[in-house]
Amino acid sequence: MLNTLLTLLVFQTLGEGLVYVLSLPVPGPVIGMLLLLFYLILKKDTAAKLAPSASQLLSNMALLFVPACVGLSVHLHRIGQEWLAIAAALIVSTVVSLVVTAFVIKSLKRRSEK
Template identity: 40%
Template sequence: MIQGLVQLFLFQALGELLSKFALPFIPGPVLGLVLLLAFLALRGHVPASMDMVGSGILQHLGLLFIPASVGVVLYLPLLQANAWAITAALVLSVVATVAVTALVLKLFAKKDSEP
């Protein structure tokens, strides 16, 4: 189990280093996940040690929502005061995301249908 945890931390550290020195506009953990994905794709399977660590983390994933819930409760008056602005931002971002996704899909569908 320790070996799998060390491997996951190694990919996160590599992502942080890459973010610090080469791609400062992409967060280190995101780059670490991309490196991990590339490693697993090249390897063709997930090592047993990583699988054990990942399964253990997934079993307790619900605990990661506790800090977010505490933050919501802590800032509830501020959230209530700005409820309309937050709601508008959420609705507009969802509509924009759906629209951009539809346009990209339409663009790729045209390229696939052309001979």
């Protein structure tokens, strides 16, 4: 499990570093996940090594949401002030995600039928 955590932390740190150096407008963990994805694509045997520990992390994923919930409770007054913009952003992002997912599934289905 330590190797899996170390791997995840290394890629997150790389992502944070790239965001800092290149002044990217994307969160560092997102860049780190993309780097990890490319690494897993290039080294296919690594995914099998990380899978058991990653499954353990996913089974305890609810614990990872505790800091986010604490952050929400700290900024509850601001959320109350800006609830309309937050609700609009949630609705628009959900609709965009559904449309993009439907498009990708449709494209992949068409491709697999050929």
